[in-house]
Amino acid sequence: MDFNAAEEEEFGFSRNYFLAKEMGSSGKKSARKLSDINVVDEHGLREASANIEPKHQNDIADLINSYKSLYPKWVFDLS
Numbered sequence: 001m002d003f004n005a006a007e008e009e010e011f012g013f014s015r016n017y018f019l020a021k022e023m024g025s026s027g028k029k030s031a032r033k034l035s036d037i038n039v040v041d042e043h044g045l046r047e048a049s050a051n052i053e054p055k056h057q058n059d060i061a062d063l064i065n066s067y068k069s070l071y072p073k074w075v076f077d078l079s
Contacts, residue, residue: 040048
């Protein structure tokens with residue numbers, strides 16, 4: 001497919017998409033609104049994130065060590 005054909009196909013798709021939207025073929029509407037979101041202030045968010053306990057520290061350390069030891073093999077395999 002050449003560039004012009006791809007561009008025409010994309011244009012046709014977008015034109016059909018917007019025509020369908022104008023005709024109201026999508027009767028599905030969401031009842032959720034942006035005002036329904038409970039917004040937390042930055043201070044509260046930072047306070048809450050400071051209280052998160054780290055989990056699986058040993059497993060994470062093992063994975064990182066594994067990645068570091070296998071990196072030369074990955075480089076060789078990918079080159």
